[in-house]
Amino acid sequence: MTLLIRHRSNSFLTFLREPYSLSRLISITQFRNFTSDNQTPDAKDPNFVKEICRITRTMPRWENTLLSQYPYFHFSDPSFFLLYLNHQNNALLSLRFFHWLCSTCGFSPDQSSCNALFKILVDAGACKAAKSLLDYPGFTPENDSLECYISCLSSSGMVEDALMVFVELKKVGFCASVATWNEALLGCLKAGRTDLVWTLYEHMMESGVVANIDVQTVGYLIKAFCAENNVSKGYELLREVLDNGLCPDNSVFNVLIGGFCKERQYARVSELLHTMIERKCKPDIFTYQEIINGLMKRKNPEGLRVFKDLKDRGYFPDRVVYTTMIKGLFKMGRFGEARKLWFEMIQKGILPNEYTYNVMIHGHCQIGDLVQARKLYKEMCGRGYKETAVSYSIMISGLCLCGKTSEALRLFEEMPQKGIVRDLVTYNCLIKGLCENAELVEAKKLFNELLAQGLEPSVFSFNPLIERHCKVGDTQEAIRLWKDMHDRHLKPISSTNDHIIVGLCEEGNSAQAMEWLLNMLSWKLKPLERTFERLIHSLLLEDKLDEILVVLDLMIRTGYRLDESLTHSLVSKFSKENFHFADLCLEKVLERN
Template sequence: MARAPSSIVVFIRQNPRTRQKPNNQIRSLTFENKEGDCGNEETKPNPHREPSQNAQNEFTEIAKEVSKITRTKPRWEQTLLSDFPSFNFSDHRFLNEVMKHQNNVLLSLRFFHWLCSHRGFSPDSLSLNALFDALVEAKACIAAKDFLDYTGLKPEAASLECYIRCLCEDGLVEEALGVFDRLRGVGVCPSIATWNSALSAFLKVGRTDLVWKLYVEMMESGVFTKVDVETFGYLIQAFCDDDQVLKGYELLRQVLEDGLDPGNAAFNRLISGFCKERKYTKVSELLHTMIAKNRAPDIFTYQEVINGLCKKRKSLEGFRVFNDLKDRGYAPDRVMYTTMIHGLCKMGLLGNARKLWFEMIQKGYIPNEYTYNALIYGFCKIGNLEEARKLYKEMCDRGYGETTVSYNTMIAGLCSKGRTDEAHKLFAEMPCKGGVRDVITYNTLIRGFCKEGKIVESTNLLNELLVQGLQPSTSSFTPIIKKLCQVGDIEEAKKLWNDMQSRGLTPMVYTQEHIITGLYEQGYVEEGMEWLLEMLKHKLKPREDTFKRLVHRLLQRDQSDDSLLVLDFMLKIGYTLEKGIYASLWLLNFAKRIPDLPKHD
């Protein structure tokens, strides 16, 4: 006996009491009746002739009873035939009747698969299309996809467009794109609303590659001449997501020249992009353009400006905009207050941050966990750990559980002041309090231990991180490599270096420099030279201090030719020489030219 696909069965089990409104198309499936004599076969409708009114009534009653059984009986498939031994279930009209009375489309689908398992049943296209449309209306995308694969149904164009929107809402963007191809194959061009729903879905899942693929299809189909401002807004966002903000800006200007109004969302996205690139002149241009077009910047526009300035360590400029915003009558919300408090705390301007904190409370905005963590970070940054702890306790007392962010903030603050033992206690209690350790948690404590020379503890944390199945970052390895090089354990440092690369991690430039410096200090100057040349080969720029250390070591070993080679690289990169190096080189070369003096008795 055939069964429904596994994904459908799982869905039904997870939603045993789901009640959907019957699809309009299912409701319209009526059983046309004509008077006729069915003899003694009233309970066996002949698919080739219409039943009498009495037979129709009994037909309907059986459909109602079957619908009830499929809703209430767990394993009805095993007993349904014996419950109605003389009834002809192969009549495709009975499926339509059951769907009219069934209030759960997935149960109707289950009944359909049961019917398909019996010989003689052949569903008509009307039933198939109605069942597919009902699945789409119920947002059962996976079930609808399995249904198409199972039946080979070719739905109408309007049904496919609804299916595209259903897939997009569920994040199944690859499948949605495939349905576009199916429509194009039958010569149907979807509506602008359908194109836009797909563009929006692609952006939500970060698939700008699919946005541009769909854009090409829009151009080829000729629909691009009919696009609306919503479409342009999605394309502008795609440009910004691809770090091509200027192209998005050019598109916006074209839209404005055509007399269209793209809405504040497009402006806000461009403002955010230009803030990220530190092109504040463009930000100013956009703000002036909005005002000139009678589209006053809203609170979200200013939020993007302030957030962008704070992220680029321009919190004072952000603070000026924030105050100007209030002077103009805007009312900053809790998000904007939190953004501004965090920006000021990052600059160490805790006094201004605390003023905003109390101002926010006076205006009725209750600080949330993000606001608390911003101020806790500020206290930690200036070294006032006692106030940070008080605020942390207050946050917990207010019902904001000890989150990963709050733990990481406190651990970082304690480590910055050398209180790694206290930081490790917080680290140890995290699982008990519901906190989830992430890579940042481990990296912060590893860095703190390394600063205090606790290499064993740092290495143990790195190993624990790997055992937990977390994906390490370069910051997980670099502090340990640096400390190993400083204590002269170059071989262990190189092992970690190789382990880091084998995991697909790209080391930071200064990570390699730590090994080079360590090799110099241990007297392995030639090997240090090899590492340096490898860096230059990959167009990496070592720091000036790395060059100077190598030159000094080479001069101490009277290797003037090698030191001149290093100096040549140094000058080509753009670094300058110290007078001391010039003097050392001159004396070394001068000493080589002086012949051995005669010995006197």
């Protein structure tokens, strides 16, 4: 008897310990309440609907058991599904229940069921799930739901799908509100799809919305022009809007200011600032940030005056502005002022982040102050900022600048041990440093390792190697690397070709150097002045007077002038050769010079 009681007790405990056993017990109890006397539960009973919602929300594999729990209930009743949607607060669970009904219970969704679920999914931001409903035959969402769907797609970056919905709405003669068009335009801008901005605008015009276009729409069009580096067009549109009595918000002015700073059209920047003040659009911290960033990137000391003016006007520069200023001052060689701003920032309670530290570390490496650079690096790590490929690349570059390539290589080898992936930038920094320190063999080894790692080399992987090969007299290997770069569809920077021309001249191969120069000009690349001069010296040594006249003509057409010593050398050479026709040509060239 005791054994029997113990056995029953253990069985009961085992039952309770099983996963979800208590939930099963409750479900069984409620199941008996709903199915007593073999009666079918009422589809409109709120308690029953809530119970089904609870089961689908808490039971992990309810699809396998729900029909057996309620064998007499007709789950295919459309009115029950609508009640379920009203009580279930989870959009994706509702979609899961919908698919189960269709696949297991013979549920044929009607328009109202699909539309209700579609609206719930769109409101929840589940636009991909909502899109799957559009595949159901015969289902066409209501126009209001489609407008919300466009907004959902736009905010999720699915801008091509949003455009297709506009097209479908246009077919049925429905025109979305301006607010919906604006959300789609904003989505295209965020996704970097300015091409779709103009496509949408065309549809707006065709739909007759243009007459109701608001200042926000125009703002997005101006931003699209600026994103395409067509700032002048954006400016023209702004003037048109202002003439019509409308005024965009600060973000539009800021984008234009940033674009004109990039193009160094500072008169336009000043004009825009005055326009903002006239129109009661007070320039904000982001306005000044655009101006300072544009000036400092181009090493324009006017940026420091704007920064001081910013503080004088009562604005409080943030970490981004301070970092921009420090980076720009280091680039201009104004190291003392950069350090002063660093301490000023900290004194004001603005703590530097990883990027600010990296700017300071790189700046100190530039001036050869490795002691301070290492100190800042250690301080950065001590503040909890993780060592990254960026921070390692900066230290490696700095060590190479100071000629400490062995230490740079040790850091490079240390990266995998700390779980830091060596990216293309890291390889490029070290390749450049090794080439600049005449360690070509090690640099080539690193380049081959880069390829073996499956990384795609960039122009900055090739250029240091090409330059070093030209300097050591192996220009043909430099040309082979140039061709390899070209075959990879990489566009060489202008100086790469300059190095090859100078290298060929050093080897006494002026004919091939002349050919490279002509190619450069045909590719719309401007050779350096010293490249022309070096080629002229090489041609002088080989007494190629006709070729000299051609190069001279090209040099002056490019906008360069001959220096006095080279002019004397040429006049002397032509006089000695008694080359009268060439003398006449030289005289004309020198007149233009």
